[in-house]
Amino acid sequence: MRILIVVQRYGAEVVGGSESHARVVAQRLAKLNQVEVAATTALDYWSWAPHFPPGESMDGPVRVRRFTIAGLRSPTFKETENHLLFEPHSLAEEREWLATQGPHVPALLEFLHREGNAYEAILFYTYIYEPTAAGLPLVAERAALISTAHDEEPLRLLPYRALFQLPRAFGFLTPEERDLVHARFANEHIPSEVLGIGLDAPPWHDPAPFRERYAPRGPLALYLGQVSEGKAVDELVADWIEYHDTGGAGTLVLAGTQRMPLPDREDIVSLGHVSEEEKYALLEAADVLVLPSHLESLGIVLLEGWQVGTPCLVSAHNAVTSGQVARARAGLSYERDDFADALAAVLARRDALGAAGRRYVERECTWPAFDARLEQLVDLVAS
Amino acid sequence: MSDPSLLVVVQRYGDVPGGAEAHARAVVQRLKPNFAIEVATTTATDYRTWRHELTAGIDAVDGVTVRRFPVERPRAWNFKLFERRAFRAGHTLEDERAFIDAQGPYAPELLEFIFARGRDYDHVLFFTYIYYPTVLGLPLVPERAVLVPTAHEEAAIGLAAYKPVFLAPRAIAYNTEEERRMVWRRFRNERISNEIVGVGIEMPADRDAARFRSEYGIDGPYLLYVGRIVESKNCGELFSNFLRLRRLDPSHDPTLVLIGDSEMAVPRDAAIRHLGRVSDQDKWDALAGCAAFVMPSLLESLSLVTLEAWAAGRPAIVDARSPVLAGMARRARAGLAYRSPAEFAEICEVLLGDPALGDRLGAAGAEFVAATYTWPRVVETYVDLFAEVRARLS
Numbered sequence: 001m002r003i004l005i006v007v008q009r010y011g012a013e014v015v016g017g018s019e020s021h022a023r024v025v026a027q028r029l030a031k032l033n034q035v036e037v038a039a040t041t042a043l044d045y046w047s048w049a050p051h052f053p054p055g056e057s058m059d060g061p062v063r064v065r066r067f068t069i070a071g072l073r074s075p076t077f078k079e080t081e082n083h084l085l086f087e088p089h090s091l092a093e094e095r096e097w098l099a100t101q102g103p104h105v106p107a108l109l110e111f112l113h114r115e116g117n118a119y120e121a122i123l124f125y126t127y128i129y130e131p132t133a134a135g136l137p138l139v140a141e142r143a144a145l146i147s148t149a150h151d152e153e154p155l156r157l158l159p160y161r162a163l164f165q166l167p168r169a170f171g172f173l174t175p176e177e178r179d180l181v182h183a184r185f186a187n188e189h190i191p192s193e194v195l196g197i198g199l200d201a202p203p204w205h206d207p208a209p210f211r212e213r214y215a216p217r218g219p220l221a222l223y224l225g226q227v228s229e230g231k232a233v234d235e236l237v238a239d240w241i242e243y244h245d246t247g248g249a250g251t252l253v254l255a256g257t258q259r260m261p262l263p264d265r266e267d268i269v270s271l272g273h274v275s276e277e278e279k280y281a282l283l284e285a286a287d288v289l290v291l292p293s294h295l296e297s298l299g300i301v302l303l304e305g306w307q308v309g310t311p312c313l314v315s316a317h318n319a320v321t322s323g324q325v326a327r328a329r330a331g332l333s334y335e336r337d338d339f340a341d342a343l344a345a346v347l348a349r350r351d352a353l354g355a356a357g358r359r360y361v362e363r364e365c366t367w368p369a370f371d372a373r374l375e376q377l378v379d380l381v382a383s
Numbered sequence: 384m385s386d387p388s389l390l391v392v393v394q395r396y397g398d399v400p401g402g403a404e405a406h407a408r409a410v411v412q413r414l415k416p417n418f419a420i421e422v423a424t425t426t427a428t429d430y431r432t433w434r435h436e437l438t439a440g441i442d443a444v445d446g447v448t449v450r451r452f453p454v455e456r457p458r459a460w461n462f463k464l465f466e467r468r469a470f471r472a473g474h475t476l477e478d479e480r481a482f483i484d485a486q487g488p489y490a491p492e493l494l495e496f497i498f499a500r501g502r503d504y505d506h507v508l509f510f511t512y513i514y515y516p517t518v519l520g521l522p523l524v525p526e527r528a529v530l531v532p533t534a535h536e537e538a539a540i541g542l543a544a545y546k547p548v549f550l551a552p553r554a555i556a557y558n559t560e561e562e563r564r565m566v567w568r569r570f571r572n573e574r575i576s577n578e579i580v581g582v583g584i585e586m587p588a589d590r591d592a593a594r595f596r597s598e599y600g601i602d603g604p605y606l607l608y609v610g611r612i613v614e615s616k617n618c619g620e621l622f623s624n625f626l627r628l629r630r631l632d633p634s635h636d637p638t639l640v641l642i643g644d645s646e647m648a649v650p651r652d653a654a655i656r657h658l659g660r661v662s663d664q665d666k667w668d669a670l671a672g673c674a675a676f677v678m679p680s681l682l683e684s685l686s687l688v689t690l691e692a693w694a695a696g697r698p699a700i701v702d703a704r705s706p707v708l709a710g711m712a713r714r715a716r717a718g719l720a721y722r723s724p725a726e727f728a729e730i731c732e733v734l735l736g737d738p739a740l741g742d743r744l745g746a747a748g749a750e751f752v753a754a755t756y757t758w759p760r761v762v763e764t765y766v767d768l769f770a771e772v773r774a775r776l777s
Contacts, residue, residue, distance in 0.1 A: 091498035091523070092491070106476075113476050113543055138476070138543045140550050141571045158498070162522035165551040168571070186526055186775045189574050 001033045001382060002118060006135055007125035008103055010039035010064055011052060017297055018148040021173070021197065022125040023059075025146075028198070028371055029378070030061040036119075037064045038111060040103045040131070048072045048103040067111065071104030085153040094158040098130040105131060112138045121381040123171070133159045137166055144381045146171040146195070148297050151180055151319075161185075169380035171195045173298045175327075176320045193377040197300060198370030199361065202280040202307055210285035217267070218249030219347050222286035222310075224279065224301050225293070227270060228259040232315065236292035237268065239339040248340055252290075255282055284308040288331075288346050294318050303365055306330055306357025311346050330357030387773060389418040390501065392520055393510040394488055396424035396451075397437075397444045400611075402687060403533045407510040409582055410531075412445055413762050418769070421504075422449040423496060425488045425516070433458045433488035452493035459485040470538040479544045483518055490516060497523045505776070506769050512548050513539055525551035527776060529768060531580070533684040534562055535707060546570065553772045556580035556765065558685035561710040576771055581685055583758030584694045587664060592672025595665060599658060604735050605638040606700070607673035609666060609688040610680070612645040612657070617679040617702065622650050624679075624727040629654055631728060635735040637674065642666060670695040674741060675734045681705045690756050693717050693748025698741045700730055717748030 007022040014020075022037075029035045037059070043051035054068045074080065080100045083089060098104070108131050116122060116139035124132040127147040136143045145167040149155060164185040170192035172178040182188050214220040221240070227233050233254065240252045244267050254262070254270045255278075262270055274282065283289065289305040290313045299321040302312050312331030314321035322333040330353050334342035346353060363369070393407040411420055422444070427433040435454045442449040459465060462485050468474060469482035493516055501507055501524040509517040512532040521528050530552040534540055549555070549570040555577040557563040567573050596602065606625070612618050625639045629652075641649065641657040642665075649657045661669070670676065676692030677700045683689075686708060689699050699718035701708035703726075712718030719734075721727040734741045 091495050094498070109476055114473070137547045140546045158523065162525045162547050162551040165525045166547060 001120050001378070003029055003033050003035050003378065004116075004119040004122045005029075005035065005037045005125065006108070006112070006122060006131050007037065007039050008129045008131055009042050009045065010037050010066070011043070011059070014043060016045070017300070018126045018146075021146070021148070021195075021298075022123075024197065025123065025195075025374060026062045027060060028367070028374060031371075033378075035062050037062055038108055038131070039064060039066050040069050040105050040108065041066045042069060042103055046073065065111070067105050067108040069103045069105050070107070071099055071102055073102040074100045077101060081154075084157065091158070097157055098133055098159055101129070103130060109135050109138065116142065121378050123377075123381075124167070127160055127163060128154055133163055136163060140166040141168060142381060143167045144169045144171055144377055146173075147177070147181060148173060149177055149181055150295055150297060152295075155184060165190075169193065169377060171374075171377045173197075174320050174323060176323045177297065180319075191380045193373055193380065195373050195377065196364055196370065197298060197303065198367040199303060199307060199365045200367075202304070203277055205277045205280035205284065207281045207285035207308075210282055214251045214253065214285070217251050219251075219287040220285060221250060221252045221313075221343070222282055222289050222305075223252065223254045223256070223291070224282065224289065224305075225256045225291075226259060227254050227256050227262070232292040232294055234260060235315075235336065236290060237262065239292075239336060240268065241265070243340040243343060246340065248343070250287075253282065253286070255279065280304070280308060283310050286310050287350055288313050288343065290343075291315070291318075291321055293321070296321050299324055302331075302357075303361050306354070306361045307365075309351075309354035309358045311350055311353035311357060313342055313346050328357050328360035330354065330360055386417060386419045387505040387769065388503070389414065389420045389769070390497075390504040390507045391420060391422045391510065392493075392497065392507060392516050393422065393424050394514045394516055395427055395430065396422050396449055397428075397442070399428045401430060402685075403511045403531075405687075406531070406533065406582055406685075408444070410508075410761070410765070411447055413583070413758050414765060415445075415447060417762070417766055418506075420447050422447060423493055423516075424449060424451055425454050425490045425493060426451045427454045427488045431458065450496065452490045452496065454488045454490050455492075456487075456489050458487045462486065466538075469542060476543070479542050482539075482542070483515060483544055486513070487515055494519050494523065502527070505773050509552070512545060518544055518548055522547050522551055526553060527772060528552040529554045529556060529772060531556045531558075532562065532566060533558060534566055535682050535684045536565060537682060540569065550575070553775065554578075554768045556768065558582075559707050559711060560714065561707040562684050565706065576768065578764045578768060579755065580761055580764045580768075581690075581756050582687065583761045584687075584690050584752050584756050585758065586691065586694050587667055589664075590667045590671040590695060592668060595668035595672055598665065598668075599640075599656070601638060601640060601656060603636055603638060604674040605640045605656075605672070606675055606677050606731065607640045607642070607669055607692070607697075608677050608679075609642045609670075609691075610678075611643050612641055612647060612649065614647050615680075615682070617681055618647060621677060621679040622655065624721075624724045625655070626650065626652060627724050628728040628731050632732055635732065637731065637735055639677075640669060640673070642669060667691075667695065670697060673697050674738070675700050675731070678702075678705075678708055680708070683707050689718075690752050693745065694752045694756075696742070696745035696749045698734060698744035698748065700727070700734070711751075715748050715751035717744050717751055719744075 041050040041052045042048040112135045123144045124136045252268045255274045283305045294317045314333045316333040325331040332342045426435045426437040428436045433454045439453040465482045465485035468478045497520045510531045558581045639655045703709045703720035703722045709720040719730045
């Protein structure tokens with residue numbers, strides 16, 4: 001089967017959850033199909049500055065076509081965005097949204113219009129950008145939308161009203177995303193598949209050194225990911241301090257690029273960026289993995305923690321990670337005022353919860369299970 | 384509880400010609416008792432120019448509020464050029480956008496109204512898939528939109544711009560089975576709620592062929608055509624087919640009676656009688672007496688006059704190349720379709736030679752119309768479709 005994947009940015013060095021998912025899907029599908037990717041030359045989403053050369057290249061078996069961006073992100077984007085999201089405005093203003101946000105890539109749209117018929121299925125990643133919002137309508141009868149939608153303001157904007165009615169099928173990352181989209185757009189009549197993700201087995205890793213370092217001080221609570229306010233790490237730190245200062249023991253270890261100031265305390269350690277081996281060593285050494293973020297579309301780090309039998313504590317404000325934890329029965333979700341109690345409850349049942357997590361990923365996140373869901377999605381489109 | 388509200392969007396509205404426009408007005412009148420209806424339309428009356436003719440603002444037609452929005456520019460004088468560019472293979476998206484704007488009626492304020500106020504209505508009913516108000520207006524309110532496409536096979540429907548029109552609405556009210564099949568094949572949109580709705584045919588109880596014959600001085604058997612007399616309805620071919628029949632078969636001596644405005648030359652021949660526009664009663668009297676009704680047009684999404692001929696119990700002669708008319712004639716077993724001038728002549732000879740056959744076909748046509756194209760059924764179907772849309776909004 002000839003399959004095209006449309007995504008705003010593509011490549012091994014591209015950072016982003018949807019973009020990584022798109023690349024995984026391209027590579028998995030390429031085992032049995034002829035897969036191509038249509039993307040832009042950009043590496044980052046805040047400038048859309050050209051980085052990759054335009055034209056065709058190969059990413060393993062996948063043929064990648066990168067199109068030149070005609071409009072970078074407008075310098076006035078933030079003001080425009082605030083105006084459109086929070087103030088009365090006209091239709092004409094709202095029509096400008098996609099181009100102002102970027103990446104504005106007319107050549108990619110013309111390619112879809114001209115060549116779209118040559119593919120039996122076209123998978124569009126991320127509802128919000130122009131390649132999907134303006135591209136999917138051109139080939140709607142053969143399109144799947146992998147929307148990676150959050151409950152966020154732009155989801156209310158005009159370009160998306162019709163978009164969510166058009167595809168032949170949806171691929172959702174989680175059941176929570178599906179429920180959000182159905183509630184917002186009343187489009188249950190469009191078939192969908194919850195894709196989730198597949199995971200490789202963890203690389204060789206050794207948790208012993210981390211255990212030896214932190215165990216004498218009590219439980220090890222791990223946060224893994226970007227250390228920033230956007231990920232609500234400031235809330236986690238405040239909750240942790242309250243827990244520790246009222247008699248709680250242990251260490252909070254933060255592993256990931258630090259983008260916010262941290263208090264200078266013995267019980268809070270920031271390791272900065274860690275390697276893949278260190279990541280799994282930390283996950284296995286930890287007694288609990290904490291994910292305070294309110295906006296996660298998949299929470300892949302939870303799954304990685306479960307691979308090595310570590311339970312999770314997630315913010316109850318995040319429907320997606322709370323849902324994941326509830327489905328796997330491999331942790332708890334917490335409100336801010338019961339962080340300490342929830343933490344104690346997870347620590348008390350660490351091994352049982354961790355084992356449940358391990359069983360969950362072994363059932364849901366193997367490559368054969370993921371490939372089967374992906375195949376189902378492609379069949380919904382191509383049939 | 385107050386009636387659910389309904390906004391009807393259509394390119395022209397009121398005392399304007401056009402099948403789809405008449406259709407919209409008839410539906411509005413019938414739905415009025417069940418819904419709080421308003422109409423959003425333009426100030427144009429003529430689809431060839433879309434000239435700004437009527438006053439913009441609030442108007443009333445048949446007691447229904449009509450909001451007229453100005454046409455900001457008339458149809459481009461070189462519209463055909465835009466059409467050619469958009470219809471050729473390898474055209475660009477810009478060609479399509481330019482075509483939609485050039486085709487008109489270009490009324491941005493109408494779109495702003497739908498954008499700002501469309502969600503104040505429980506439902507928005509869009510008539511005719513092809514024009515600016517529907518192509519650009521329907522995607523603004525897809526979750527409450529119902530489409531009456533009045534579509535037929537033509538170059539425009541192949542444009543990418545129309546995909547959202549057929550995939551985004553909540554429900555589609557087709558005119559015929561044939562139209563639905565064509566749309567499904569093109570857009571794969573079977574999943575959208577839909578019904579064959581069309582319109583209701585109403586006729587006066589008193590229909591008198593003799594009165595028509597004496598009033599217009601018509602003797603002997605006659606074939607009848609009702610509608611605009613234009614090349615685009617294939618009337619030229621009808622004339623040559625008919626004159627050929629007259630030459631080759633002198634035995635029956637039929638007349639061809641034409642009712643409607645002419646936009647082309649009608650051959651000067653004693654056997655062709657062009658009556659121009661006539662009253663509704665005269666039309667029904669004429670239908671009652673015809674040996675057969677002829678409809679040569681290839682591009683019909685629903686031929687109202689053909690349904691009327693059937694309702695009057697008369698057979699129809701249609702072109703086999705028209706999927707809708709030939710399909711309906713076959714399903715109704717109420718007409719015969721020709722593929723060549725020779726077949727046209729044969730069909731006419733058979734029907735003129737065997738009036739009982741014409742009566743049998745006509746009776747089957749009357750049954751077909753009574754089963755689908757009656758107002759109580761049309762209204763009930765719309766009410767059900769709208770209820771479904773409303774249920775999903777809440």
